[in-house]
Amino acid sequence: MTLYKKILFLLLALTLNTALTYAATQDSTLVFKNEDQILRVENGISIFKDPSKTLTIADIIGRKFNYLNQKVPNLGITSDKIWVKFTIDNQSAAENLMLVIAQPAIDSITLYRINNHKLYTSSKLGKFRPFHERLVNNPNYIFPIKIARQGRETFYISISSTDQIQLPISLGTAKIVLVNDNNKNILFGIYAGIIIIMILYNLFISFTVKDPSYIYYIFYIFFVGLTQATFQGYAFKFLWPDSPWLAINSSFLVPFFSGITTALFLKRFLQTKIETPKLHIGINLFILFYFIALGLWISGQHINSIKCLQTLALFGSLYFLYVANVIRRKGSRPALFFLVAYTIFLLCVVIFVLRNFNLIEYNLFTSYILEIGSVIQITLLSFALADKINIYRKDKEQSQEQALQISKENERLIREQNVELEIQVNRRTEELQNSNLTLNLTLKELKEAQSQLVDAEKMAGLGQLTAGIAHEINNPINFVTSNIKPLGLDINDLYEVIEKYENLDPDQNIQEQLTSIDKFKKQIDIDFIKTEINSLLSGIGEGAKRTAEIIRSLKNFSRLDESDTKPVDLNEGLESTLVLLRSTLPPYINVVKDFQQLPLVECLPGKINQVFMNLITNAIHALKIKENPQPEEYIYITTTAEENQVKISIKDTGTGMTEEVKQKIFEPFFTTKQVGEGTGLGLSIVFSIIEKHKGHIDVVTKVNIGTEFIITLPLNIQ
Known part of the structure; x- marks a missing residue:
């Protein structure tokens, strides 16, 4: 049996062996002991498949789960909704942890946690939402969780995906997770740098040698790198973070274009139409099948299209190896380079598949095996193209009758390369200057x-x-x-x-x-x-x-734009504000005033009145948008005098705010109102006015209970 037949047999066997790792139902608990290390969630999870995709967490809790005897769960490609269950026993000194699901290809994922028979639901994540809405700015799905020391909690995860579902789950503190993430970013940054350098290098060479093979090769390198960036989640993070459509469809479109460019590069690089006309037709058939897979995807048959794409990638790789081997036997050096490069990459794919099926260890090397294989493959193919140029050059040298003509030709080539390089540098310099000018103009416009x-x-x-x-x-x-x-x-x-x-x-x-x-x-x-x-x-x-x-x-x-401070009675300012806002108060909103006798406060009265206007207006708005208002809602306004300062409290019984919203309300342009209802500058202006008066503002809020703003101002700002 040849090497390629052995590889094909191994891949098929592994592909068809996805159901052998289920075991009887068990109740395993994962123990987290060391906060200085990452805990891999291995051999401790159970799964439940929901073909109807209609079951909720309430339906799932009582169902029987199947224990999955895999270090890194691999559930293949399925249209079912997958439910994962596991329990974590926190024996460490840390409480605030991060649960990491290192599989960016998942379309939709939701984490549920059970603690003392209470259900807590985390935010739903997935590629259907813009990247900036993630809980943690990371290509992987990361859920911040809190487990009490010596506490135990059960977690449920619901997963839906059109791609292969593999679940490398880990747990650790934010510090360790971020260190691990930084290492990953550095490694992938090196990989991306190599891809970019290879693209630029071959682009430069293509300008010099005018060989169309380089154009095909540049597109091939681009889509190979983009494929890895898509699988690792970096494409969604950096290239299309605001496009859920691209995030969802890129798992098909990028490998689709990668397969097409591979076939086109093979045809051009090995001259298959001339060397093997019959096998050349087979390559065109593979391209046709790729477009059939595209048709399946467009028609909504995503699972079938992904399976079709993976099948084409498997058999296409082996077929391309066979074509290269046939041409190599005819004495083609480019075919030899292609054969070696593709064989190495295919071996890396085998290692990747073996890792997916837990036949070899999941570690840093195996997690980046595809990137390593693609870099080796791209490098060897670059050597092949360079070797092809060298062959052309030798043929040209042999055809020259005189060494002087060869020397002049070489001198001309060097001169042209220097001129081209200078043009590129000048062009880039001009682009940078234009970019700098554009940035300055943009800053001014902002x-x-x-x-x-x-x-x-x-x-x-x-x-x-x-x-x-x-x-x-x-x-x-x-x-x-x-x-x-x-x-x-x-x-x-x-x-x-x-x-x-x-x-x-x-x-x-x-x-x-x-x-x-x-x-x-x-x-x-x-x-x-x-x-x-x-x-x-x-x-x-x-x-x-x-x-x-x-x-x-x-x-x-009328004193809004005054620039000089003066002593004023703040109670008078509040009364004036309420008079002007009286018409905006619905009948069911009652204003309760508790004004104590206040000393005169040195301030800019117009600015302070603007603060009162914004805060009371926000309180009225919070009561108006309340979903289930009481027959009577209230706004409480209280003023008190303390030693060398006064306090003004504006409290409502409105919708309240979450802690996340509370942390952002004073940021410029942040607003919870609908589009067109506010600029997001009201509270930012309030904050700046209070700061200029050397005071401070505190916020006490609770969702569906109400919000209280407490303003503290000194009697004299000097």
Whole structure:
């Protein structure tokens, strides 16, 4: 049996042997003892397959799991939803740990933890979400967990993937995990650097020798490197972090293009159409089957397309080796290089498969065996291309009749290479200069945009202020204007009575004239007119009083751009703010004020009023968006005086915030509101104003309970 038949037999046997590692149900507990080491979750997990993909964690907890007797679980390619169960006993001194699933190819993964019969659900991760939403900025799936010392917790993991499901699970402290991750990043960075150098090197050579083989080879190197970057998760992290579509589809598209470019490079490099026309047709058939697999993927048959792709990769590699061996027997040196390079890479693939099936140890070397194999393969193929150039050069030298002509030709080639290199350097220098100019322009635009956003936030506050003023002034003015007409009618009636008295004729019967006037007074109900005039005048006075109150509030906010500090009563500022925001309060929101007597505070009153406006507006918004509001919701505003400082508390019974949101609320441009409802600068401006006054602001919040902002200001900022 030849070497290639043995390799084929071994790969097929391993591929068909995925079901031999299940054992009877066991209940193993993994013990984490040393916080200075990584714990590999080996031989301690159980699995359950859900073909319906509809079972929830509540359905799964009571199900019977199958113990998996594998150091690194390998579940193959399946459309089932996989549930994994394991228990960890923390015997170390650390509580805050990180659970690492080093398989970036998984489409969707969710961690559930059971502690004291309570279910805690971690955030759902996967390639269907942008990369920045991950819990830890890492290509692998990392879940921060907390296990009490001497504590034991059970974990469930649900997994869905169209790719091969392999689960290298490990546990460790953040420090050790990050050190391990840094080592991995360095190694992959070296690999990526080699790939980039090889691409640039061969690109440069292609400009020199004008050989189309280099173009095919450059694409081949690119997709080989991109394939490894995709499998390791770096492509998602660095190349398309905001595109879940690419993250999901790259597991097929990148290997697809890698296979296509391999076939095209083989055809061009070994001249298969000339050397082996019949085998050349076979290569075209493989390319056709790759496009059939693409059609399956587009039609939604992802599992079948992945299986088809892997089958094509397996048999295609062996077929390409066979083609290279046939051409090698004809004395082709490029075919020999290709044969050696591909044989080494295929052996690395065998080691990779053996590691996947736990027949050899999972370690640093075996985890990077594909990268090592691809680097060796690319290097040897570069040598093959270089050797091919050397053959061409020797043939050319032999065809030359005179050594002088050969020398001149070599001199010309060197001169052209130097010129080309200088052009590349100048071009790159110009690109860097242009990039630097672009960056400076971008920085300037960003600063202008930030300034515009701050102005927009001010205008938004001014808009709120204007709306409040318009609404508040409109009510008393309407009240005054509505009283003017009936008051005028009543005054006209009085004028008419007075006129009748003035027109009394002494020469006529006085008693009859007085009787007529009394009759008219009864007709117009003079007593009611008196009462109504008093009522209307009282209403007009109340409207004028409310208008004056609004004007006083407006005068407070007219000092928004003052630059000099002055002693002010903060209670007055709060009252003014509430007057202007009165129209935005729904009927079910009650404002409870508890204002103590405060000493005058040296401050910028307009800026402090802006703080009050932003915080109270946010409190109103939190109550308005509450999903299940109570019949009565409250905003509590309290002021207290302490030694050399005052405190202002603004508390609501709204939605509250998570700890994660709380840590970010004062960051510029961070907002939890819908798009178009805010700029994310309100609380950032609040924070900067308080800082300028040498005060500080504290936040006390709880989800669905409410939020309290506590502002502390010194009496004098000097």
